Each structure stands twice: as C-alpha cells, then as structure tokens.
Amino acid sequence: GFLKWTWRLTYLSAIGGTIYIGWGIYQGRTPPAQYDPDPSKKTLVVLGTGWGAVSLLKKLDTENYNVIVVSPRNYFLFTPLLPSCTTGTIEHRSIMEPIRSFLRHKKAAVKYYEAECTKIDYENKMIYINDESEIKGSTSATEVPFDMLVVGVGAENATFGIPGVREHGCFLKEVPDAQKIRKRIMDCVETATFKDQSPDEVKRLLHMVVVGGGPTGVEFAGELQDFFENDLRKWIPEISNNFHVTLVEALPNVLPMFSKNLIEYTEQTFKEETIDIRTKTMVKRVEEKYIEAEYTDASGKKVLEKIPYGLLVWATGNALKPVVKDLMSQIPAQKDSRRGLAVNEYLVVKGTENIWAVGDCAIANYAPTAQVASQEGAFLARLLNQMAKTDSIETELAELSNVQEKAASKDLRDEAFGKIKDLQKRLRRVKSIGPFEYSHQGSLAYIGSEKAVADISWLTGNLATGGQLTYFFWRSAYLSMCFSTRNRILVIMDWAKTQVFGRDVSRE
Ligand code: FAD
Ligand code: NAI
Incomplete structure (x- = not known):
C-alpha cells in the first residue's frame, strides 16, 4: 500500500511539475x-x-511612465557564471537573456535603444547616445530628453594606469572577454606544441597568469586548472609538465572579503591543485610577453621580477566609467566622491532631485556586487511605483477639493470630504516607504576541483563552509538565481554535457 501511494505521489508531482514548466515556457x-x-x-x-x-x-x-532603456548590450548577463564560460564549462548564451523578450512582457511597452550613453546633461535633462555597433543607419548619434533618470551603467575594469594592461591583458567582465580568453587559452596551447618551439617559449606560452586575488581572479584560476586537469592534459599530454597557473595578488592574502578560515582553505586547495599563489606581489608593468612585479624578499628588500606569461587575465576590480565621471563633475555635491556617484538612502544621486543610481556606479557603502545591485534595483522599482501612485493620488485630491468647494449641497460636500479623508490616508501609507536597507545573504565563490567556499548569513549568525558539499550548494544557489527557466535549463544541460563529453578544446 505505502509503495503504491509513493508511486502515485511521484507520478502526480512529475505531471504537476511538467505542466508548471510547460505553462512557464508557453507564457x-x-x-x-x-x-x-x-x-x-x-x-x-x-x-x-x-x-x-x-x-x-x-x-x-511600466504603465506609470514613458520608459526608455538605453544600453549597448541588448541582453542581461548572469555574471556569477561568466568565469565558467572562459573554459567552455558553460556556453555564454546559456547565461544571457535577451532584453527584448524580457521587455516585451511588461504591461506597457518600453522603448529600447541599443546605444551607449556618452553624456548626461544634468542641467538640461538630456542624455546623448551613440550607436557603437558595427552597422550604422543614417542616424547613429542623437539625444534623449528625460524627466527622471536611473543610472545603472556599472563600472569599468581598473588598471590603475599600469602601462601595458589594456594592450596585452584580458579582462573578465563581459561575454566578449570570456570568448577572447577561451580562444587565447587554446591558442597558447596550440602554439606551445608547434614544431621546433624552444623549451623556454613552451614554458612561457603555457604559463597562465591571473592578476588580482579577488573572487573574479580566484574563480577563473580554479576554472582554468579544472580545464587542464579534466580535459587539456588528456587530449594534449605533451603540455602536462609545463601548463601552469599563477595567481598574483598585491595584498597578503586572496579573497579578503571571506572569513579567515575560508581564505586558508582556498589557499590550501590551490596548493593541492598546484596553482601558485604569489601574494604581496604588486604588478607594476605589463609587456607583451612578461609582467614586471614587485615583492619584498626575506630580508625586507623590494625586488622587481620579470614573470613571463602566455595568457594574462587582469582582474583587479572596478573603476569609474567616463560617463559617470563626467556627470559627477557637473554636480558640486559630488565633488568629494571618488569611487562613484554618491547617493542618499533613497538612492537619489546627491545634489540632484531627478537622478537615481544603482549598482556598481553608485556608492552606498556596500561592496560592488550583483547582490547589492539587484536589491537596489528592486527597491528603486518600489519607490518609483509609489511615487507614481502618490502623483495620481495628489491629482485626485486636488480635483476633489475643487469639487468640495463648488459642491451645491451639503450631501455632495460631505461625500467629497469622505473621499478626501480616505485618499489622504492612502497617501500617508504610500508615502511611508522606508529608506533602502541592504540585506546580505552571504558570499559564495568557486575555487576549482569541485570545491566552493561560502560565507552565509543565517538567522543564528554566520556560517563559513568550504568543500564539495558547498560546491553543490554553490551550484544550486546560482541555478536558482538564474534569470529565467530557459537559462536554468541551458545551464543544467551545459553542466551535464561537460560531465559526459568533457569540455570542447577547439579554438573558436
Ligand atoms: P552591470 O551588471 O555591469 O551592468 C551595466 C550595464 O550598463 C550593462 O548592461 C552595460 O552594457 C550598460 N552600460 C555600460 N555603459 C553604458 C553607457 N555608457 N550607457 C548605457 N549603458 C551602459 N556579484 C555577486 O554578487 N556574486 C557573484 O557571484 C558575482 N560574480 C561575478 C563574476 C564576474 C566575472 C564579474 C565580472 C562580476 C561578478 N559579480 C558578482 C559582480 C556583479 O556582476 C556586479 O556587481 C554587477 O554586475 C553590478 O551590476 P550593475 O547593474 O551595476 O552593472
Ligand atoms: P576585487 O576588487 O574584489 O579584487 C581585486 C584584487 O586585485 C584586490 O585584492 C587587489 O589587492 C588586487 N590588485 C589590485 N592591483 C593589483 C596589482 N597591481 N597587482 C596585484 N594585485 C592587484 O575585484 P574582482 O575580483 O574583480 O571583483 C569585483 C567585485 O565583484 C567585488 O566586489 C566582488 O565581490 C564582486 N565579485 C563577486 C564574486 C562572488 O561573490 N563570487 C565573483 C566575482 C566578483
């Protein structure tokens, strides 16, 4: 009896699940x-x-405003899984969601322009936009007036003005960056195995250097070592003795935002994976085939060392975008802000009334993470929805006061008075939205060989864990955070494909 019921329940949940997913796909x-x-x-x-x-x-x-979206990228990118695209563990299209299909589901139509905003003219409430894509029409630069503006342009890669970084290094922020890295890894490997290559050159080409021991650098180094261990050394055994990953970090340890025991766990895991960590080593210059890094030797002397590389991935954090810097220069209240647009607790850009900022371009005393950016975006949506309601209630109130004044009889006057009282109550409720408060859910990072580290906030306090179980948690957490069901299914399929067939080592 029990078994039969278990079967029936399983059967029913499978049907229910299929209908639910099917309905989601249909919608x-x-x-x-x-x-x-x-x-x-x-x-x-x-x-x-x-x-x-x-x-x-x-x-x-969206029915409350005329909404116009401007961005050079016509898709949303799920950045937490971008490091996996550099080695083909996941294909980049699996973590992209077209903005067109997303906007098409909003109640009121939203205009989208694929363009870069090159200037925000705060005084004249105007933005200037440029079509930076390959194909141009008769107009590729124009202006858009606004009443209200939300700046969510993110940040640029920091180079600290170090010469050679832009020319010779690869960043890891956008899809084309991941594609470039994937291609370069294979190019280095194929060039290293070219006929009559000198041993020194083979060593250099197979030396993969990652600069920056923040989560981007650590996750990439882990993914790259996995690629080598699981696939490259199998298909191209002759590179086995020379393929090497080095992570260079200026501070005394990697992953500064994680707890001490997780930093130690990561460094220990990297040792086992044979990834070299060079802490307290600051890169000063980048040349085509080597970097120059400064470290302090045992006697306390500063030493400048040349480190040859085949691939250089530069992940040293964020810098301001020019369009943001320019906006800041127009607003006196932003004079002392260095790292981004200073905002108040309602995300209003300080010194303005009609401009808000979210994410990496805004400085609200939180780390520049997806977690913060998405909570800020959701808060601002609530705020803007409320503001629209406030506007419409205030208009209605003005009309009713008019009616009340001009009412011919006491009954009509009383009726209007009653309505005004109700509306005023509603207005107070609507206006009572509190300031933005960030709720930290925790930090997660993949560190290679199917291990992850997690600093999670629980009701009872903090939980710091690392290892394989955390890796399954990492996978399920990121899967649940994916933008759409389509993304989730594609990511699962990519993981399964990598597990069954391994990663693709073709160079394209
Ligand atoms: P972005 O997501 O960068 O979006 C900026 C948008 O603005 C883009 O659409 C861009 O095309 C557009 N834009 C740029 N310039 C202009 C312009 N001039 N005009 C108009 N539009 C413009 N955070 C986490 O919390 N967890 C993680 O696991 C995690 N992993 C990460 C992994 C990687 C490899 C990277 C690079 C970052 C990761 N982050 C993670 C950080 C996270 O991605 C950022 O904090 C987040 O993307 C910031 O959101 P944002 O909206 O400010 O900027
Ligand atoms: P980061 O700012 O976190 O780390 C950059 C590192 O580079 C720093 O540790 C710095 O000391 C080092 N550095 C700077 N200049 C250097 C030099 N010349 N030589 C050697 N080392 C140098 O940058 P990252 O990793 O790009 O992350 C950016 C943001 O995105 C962070 O807020 C991070 O939390 C978030 N992020 C979160 C992830 C996650 O939660 N799993 C994954 C990736 C990014």
Missing part, C-alpha cells in the same frame, strides 16, 4: 498585448541592462 513564448505608453506621463530613462537596471525593470509598473 514566455506568447507575450500578451501591451499598452502604448501614455505621452502625458513622465519620461523615465534607464541606463544599462545589468543587474541593477534589470532588477528595477522587473518590478517596475
């Missing part, structure tokens, strides 16, 4: 009709299609 593919935007409403311009901007757009009631 995703058949967007309903959309309202046209109302021209009498305010124009809200959103810059960017990253974590901050998209989480805002997800929750924004």
